[in-house]
Amino acid sequence: MGGILQRIVGALTGAGAREEAEKPHFQRDYERHVRKLKESHPLDEAMSLAVGGHYDIQGKVHLALLRSLGLKDGDSLVDLGCGSGRTARRLAESGSYGYLGIDVVEDLIAYARANTPADYRFHISTDLKIPAGDASADIVYSFSLFTHLLHEETYLYMEEVRRVLRPGGTFLFSFLEFGSPGHFPVFLGSVEQQKAGTKPVMNMFIERNVIELWAEKLGFAVESYIDGNREIVPDGRLGQTGAVLRRL
Template structure:
């Protein structure tokens, strides 16, 4: 079974952050910073797009629990978080209700039976995967969702000005012979093709700069798909 190609790099990155910063700061930086507000934006996006009390959610690439912490303040759900770094999972577990479950998962698939979840979310996950990996993961999200279940994920696209800046910064790293973080762009046309091939219906796209919570945008574009 295929595994993530950057596990070792990310483990080292998290270890350096934990060495150089207080734990709360390190765990925020590990998921890109702005732990509280981004978590609240992500939770709001999920609620606005159908996540409700009593549902079972898979949070794929849950990191240090930014989304989980925000969701726990708002909803009573059955929660499973998946990530590739144990230190992030341990921190997330320490910040969330006892009934929230966290799993180490380094396969590009979910270790869950068919039709397990009402909802799957993946924030800042497909932005760091090859297109082939994203397709495999989306296909498996479809498998583990119940009929009518939803997948909400964030992505980078070239026509959004802030995203172009990310691409330019990655180019500069390459030109400097550095080893840049993989920032993968996924255009809406490709998402539509993936959805059709897998059996999803695209419900809506949300622009990266669209206000989601109290005038705040996520900063990445989002897509909501329905099985």
């Protein structure tokens, strides 16, 4: 009997390991990262750290940036990489919008859903697709997402963003760049984590000339960049560089 049980447990363990290995790297890494944060911190703190910390102030920064780009009541928004809902919560307090939040970690989406209106829609997506119709969104935004994706994956998401944006619609995203002195410590930190075998998630850098090439190929116009060190709200900065694109 013991041998049978061992074989069953072994088969289940093997199946679980295979299922884990088959997940996209970004889902596997971030699920593990969130799981460890929840084990070592109270829930609210874990949900803040999972999206880089400074949950409340970053939500205010994001809302202020969206407003500066023309956000208005009734707009249809796609929050790509919505995480635990730091932006969604601020949006819910500020107006009425058609909202779709997309992420890869169920725990993050569950927290975001619990703290936002019932009509806010959330979706787990691991296939680099946006579950929205063509030309259906006024604004798509993505904070601290492309930093965790391979360039090919970012490009595929940008294809989807162009598809779902209405002509003239806004695409706002943040990114790490070697051209920003403030970002190099992030790279050095990743190097040290790589040495120690403790790197939780990928940190990918994108340079502006790459963004401009992708925009040209995909049918966007690059309108502006946002200095991550510029104060957006009192004591609140984006941190990463921001890019504002318009769908042609």
